[in-house]
Amino acid sequence: MSTILVLSGSPSATSKTAALAGHLAGRLRADGHTVEEVRVRELPPAELLAADTSDPRIAEVIAALADADGVVVASPVYKAAYSGLLKALLDLLPQFALAGKVVLPVLTGGTPAHVLALDYALRPVLSSLGADHVVPGWFVLDKHIALGPEVTVEEASATQLHQVTDVFSSAVTARLSLVAT
Template sequence: MSSIVVLSGSPSATSRTAALTGHLAARLRDHGHDVRLVLVRDLPPAALLHADVTDPAIAEVTAAIEAADGVVVASPVYKAAYSGLLKTLLDLLPQFALAGKTALPVLTGGSPAHVLALDYALRPVLSSLGAHHIVPGWFVLDRHIEVTGSGVVLHPDAEAPLLSVVDTFSRVLPVGVV
């Protein structure tokens, strides 16, 4: 069983991205992985903005990322990139916090034009943090994510390819020592 941290970089309390990351975390748990979901918006804002890496919540998330075999990094698209909230956390990580890890980038947005943010914004930062392997990520249109009382319903055009990418991520993770 591998250890995975799923980062949700949406600042919104009613976020489709956050609901989607919960859905992906559940799928990865169903594959037998140990998964921790981190809603970056729930981390202490002062610690994030003041780059206080000694804050217990920031230190704990950093340690969880460093101990993980894989990381899923998800965000809505803002200004042709990932959210500033996610950027504040990624900036606090050590230079090679993702060294030896497999990473899966996932973005959500309102237009297919935003798909380029996957390869031109999110993938480069994951690479700069030393990710060993970045699997092909996926972009999901907002309108293809329906948040319900019991979770998420994905449009068929989004569900099959997204879950295929998640399953590929699951398969390429190293088998953790139990």
Template sequence: MSSIVVLSGSPSAKSRTAALAEHLADRLRRHGHSVRLVRVRDLPPQALLHADVADPAIVDVVTAIESADGVVVASPVYKAAYSGLLKTLLDLLPQFALAGKTVLPVLTGGSPAHVLALDYALRPVLTSLGAHHVVPGWFVLDKHIEVGPTGVVVHPDSETPLLSVVDTFSGVLRVPLAS
């Protein structure tokens, strides 16, 4: 069983991205993985903004990421990139915190034009953090995510390819990394 950290980088209390991250975490658990969901918005703001890498909550998240086999990074798109909140956390990670890990980037946004943020904003940062393998990510239109009392419903046009990407990520984690 692989261990996975799912980072939800939305700053909003009511967030489609956060709901989608929970949905993906649940799917990965059903695949038999040990999954920890981290809502970056719930980390201490003082520690994030002051780059307090000694804060216990920050240490806990960094340790979880470093010991994980895989990381899912989910964020809404703001100003043609991932959220500043997510950026703040990624900036606190050690230079090679993602070394030896498989990473799945997932972005949400209001327009198909935002899909480029996957490869031109998020992927380079994940690679610079030493990710062993950044699997092809996925972009989901906000209007394709409905959050209801029983959970999240993703429009079939987005859900089918998204779950295929998540299942591929899960499958990659089941294969041992070459030394």
């Protein structure tokens, strides 16, 4: 059984990014993965900004990351990059924290002009953390995500988002099979 950690780097309490991350977590659970979700905004802020890895909650996230076979990293786009909140978490991780992991980057934003943040901001930092396989990620326009009792993603975005999520799911399963042999 594979384990996937879903990180949501949105600082907003009512976040479309966090809702989308939860939506993807549900899809991955339906594929048979064990999924843990972390909203970075719920970590203790002073300890996060001080990179206090001895804090129990931060240590718990680092341990969950170490145990995960795959990681979904979701963030809204701010200033043509991922959120500062997500950066604070990524900055305190060990140099090769993503070694041996399959990673799916997902960004949300208000305009298609931000799509390049996937390849020019988020992907390089994930690679520098040693990710073995960063699958093609996906950018979703905010207006394509509807909050409610259930999160819905407009079909134009949902089809491709679900395809990249399924590729990620398959890559995690394949990597786990490879490691087991």
